[in-house]
Amino acid sequence: MNIQRAIQEFILAHEVDNCSPYTLRNCRLPLVRFAEWLQSEHGVTDTEGLQVIHLRGWMNHLQKAPSRRGRPFTDSTIHQYGQVLASFCHWLEQEEVLEKPITPRFKLPRVEQKFIPTFTPEDVEKLLAACEVDASRFRPATRKALTARNRAIVSVLLDTGIRRQELVSLRLGDIDRDLRVLLVHRKGNRWQQVPISYEGFKPLHEYLSKYRPYLAKLAGRTVARKEDAVFLADDGEPLTIEGVSQLFMRLRKRTGIEGKRVSPHNCRRYMATTQLASGRSPLDVQRQMGHTTLMMTNRYASLNVEQLRRSHELHSPLRARNVGESRPFGSGYWEE
Numbered sequence: 001m002n003i004q005r006a007i008q009e010f011i012l013a014h015e016v017d018n019c020s021p022y023t024l025r026n027c028r029l030p031l032v033r034f035a036e037w038l039q040s041e042h043g044v045t046d047t048e049g050l051q052v053i054h055l056r057g058w059m060n061h062l063q064k065a066p067s068r069r070g071r072p073f074t075d076s077t078i079h080q081y082g083q084v085l086a087s088f089c090h091w092l093e094q095e096e097v098l099e100k101p102i103t104p105r106f107k108l109p110r111v112e113q114k115f116i117p118t119f120t121p122e123d124v125e126k127l128l129a130a131c132e133v134d135a136s137r138f139r140p141a142t143r144k145a146l147t148a149r150n151r152a153i154v155s156v157l158l159d160t161g162i163r164r165q166e167l168v169s170l171r172l173g174d175i176d177r178d179l180r181v182l183l184v185h186r187k188g189n190r191w192q193q194v195p196i197s198y199e200g201f202k203p204l205h206e207y208l209s210k211y212r213p214y215l216a217k218l219a220g221r222t223v224a225r226k227e228d229a230v231f232l233a234d235d236g237e238p239l240t241i242e243g244v245s246q247l248f249m250r251l252r253k254r255t256g257i258e259g260k261r262v263s264p265h266n267c268r269r270y271m272a273t274t275q276l277a278s279g280r281s282p283l284d285v286q287r288q289m290g291h292t293t294l295m296m297t298n299r300y301a302s303l304n305v306e307q308l309r310r311s312h313e314l315h316s317p318l319r320a321r322n323v324g325e326s327r328p329f330g331s332g333y334w335e336e
Contacts, residue, residue, distance in 0.1 A: 001046065001047045001048075001097050002045060002046055002047075003035045003038065003044070003045055003046065003047055003050070004035055004045075006047050006088075006092060006097060007028070007031045007032065007035060007088070010027070010031070010088055010091055010092075011024055011027060011028055013091065014027060018189050019189075020187075020189070022165065026080070026084070027084050027087075027088075030080070030081040030084045030085065031084060031085070031088055033081075034058055034081075034085055037058060037061060038050075038054055038058070041057070041061075042054060042057075047092060047097050047098060050089070050092075050098065050102065051102065052102040052105045052106050055082075055085060055086075055089065055102065055106045056106070058081075058085065059078060059081075059082055059108075059109055062077075062078045062081060063078060063109070075109070075110075075111045075112050076111055078109055079108055079109060079111045082108040082109065083108065086103055086106055086108065089102055089103045089106070090103045116260075116261065116266075116269065117259060117260040118260065118266055118269040118270045118273050119158075119257075119260065119266060119267070119269075119270040123255070123257055123260075124158060124270070126255040126256075126257060127154050127158075127251055127255060127257075127262075128151060128154055128155070129255075130250075130251050130254035130255045131147055131150035131151045131154060131251070132147050132150075133146040133147045133150065138234065141214060142214075142215075142218075142234060144211065145207075145211035145212075145214045145215050146215075146234060148203070148206055148207040148210065148211040149207050149211065149212070149215070149231060149232070149239075150247060151203045151207070152203045152204045152206070152207035152208075152231075153167065153231060153244065153247065154251075154267070155199075155200050155202075155203040155204065156182075156196065156200060156203075156204055157264050157267035157268070157271075158200070158267045158270055158271060159196055159197050159199065159200025159201075159271065160182060160194050160195075160196050160200065160271065160288070161267070161268045161271035161272055161288055161289050162182070162184055162194060162268070162290075163187075163264070163265070163268065163290075164241055164244050164245070164264040164265070165241060166184045166185060166186065166290075167231065167244065167264070168229070168231060168238070168239055168240060168241055168243075168244060169184075169185050170182065170184070170229070170230040170231070171226065171227050171228060171229060171230060172208075172224055172225070172226055172227075172228050172229075172230060173226030173227065174230070175204075175208070175230065176193075177201075177205065179195075180195060180196050180197070180198065180201045181193045181194065181195050181196070182194045182195075182196055184290070186290040187290065188292075190290070192287075192290055194288060194290075195288075208230070212224075212230075212232060215232040215233075215234075215236050216228070216232060216236055217236065218234075218235055218236030219232075219235060219236025219237055220236070221236065244264055245263075245264075248262055248263050248264060249262075268289070271288075271289075272285055272288075272289060272297070275288070276297075282294060282297055282298070285297055
């Protein structure tokens with residue numbers, strides 16, 4: 001089978017499996033680039049000529065060649081490309097397109113586990129204070145509405161730990177104001193109820209009750225329906241993923257936070273590390289974040305050094321040096 005046709009059928013199988021457009025895009029791009037490289041470097045255009053040495057060669061090529069932006073590929077990006085390629089080849093084996101399996105002999109390159117610093121309480125205060133919208137760009141009413149929206153976005157991300165895509169996918173019918181619970185569309189086409197604290201819900205409630213109706217009128221909507229988006233842009237249309245990213249780019253410039261990422265995902269890290277350090281059950285944090293296993297949740301536990309520092313201080317081996325050096329006072333206050 002022609003490799004380009006095989007890629008199309010692989011993507012079609014994912015579409016039938018109700019994978020998200022984001023997942024489909026992340027599968028298609030690495031495979032198309034692999035097919036182009038395979039043809040130019042080895043002249044292979046059919047799955048019949050596919051060998052495990054080609055898979056290893058593609059990984060090595062990514063490790064040495066710059067990306068289209070001129071920068072080297074990160075270890076995590078190469079690992080992700082390798083996972084997509086292995087999944088594609090495994091699908092070819094299951095469909096019996098490949099006569100001999102090659103994935104058992106294909107090993108993904110190791111990924112360097114880098115330390116990614118998260119926010120501090122002082123950083124959080126700076127983020128919330130920087131949500132004010134520039135008065136020169138908008139009318140006073142629009143400026144107040146967007147400022148309230150920004151504070152609601154930052155508060156929800158910090159308090160619940162939901163992802164950027166999950167945030168923009170929220171609809172009015174997904175918010176339970178009595179229980180303070182959000183119905184979130186998770187990865188893998190799963191729906192989950194995610195609790196939000198009173199402190200996190202208060203800015204959201206203020207935005208929805210006072211300012212969202214004004215933004216909706218900018219797009220000609222005077223009636224709020226359950227399926228309408230929670231967060232709106234400055235033109236009244238639903239806020240996009242790119243809109244959230246642009247908001248955090250402005251927050252980074254305004255806060256002056258250096259040495260750490262100012263991003264929606266770092267809000268997620270802050271929630272996880274803070275709750276794990278305060279003693280919340282890892283199982284509860286796992287459910288809060290939407291992880292299917294504890295393995296990913298444990299990675300967030302290792303990001304917080306403060307709890308580890310306090311534990312080490314308490315159990316320091318140097319503190320144990322004096323244990324047992326004091327002289328005993330006998331066995332009791334009585335005669336044998």
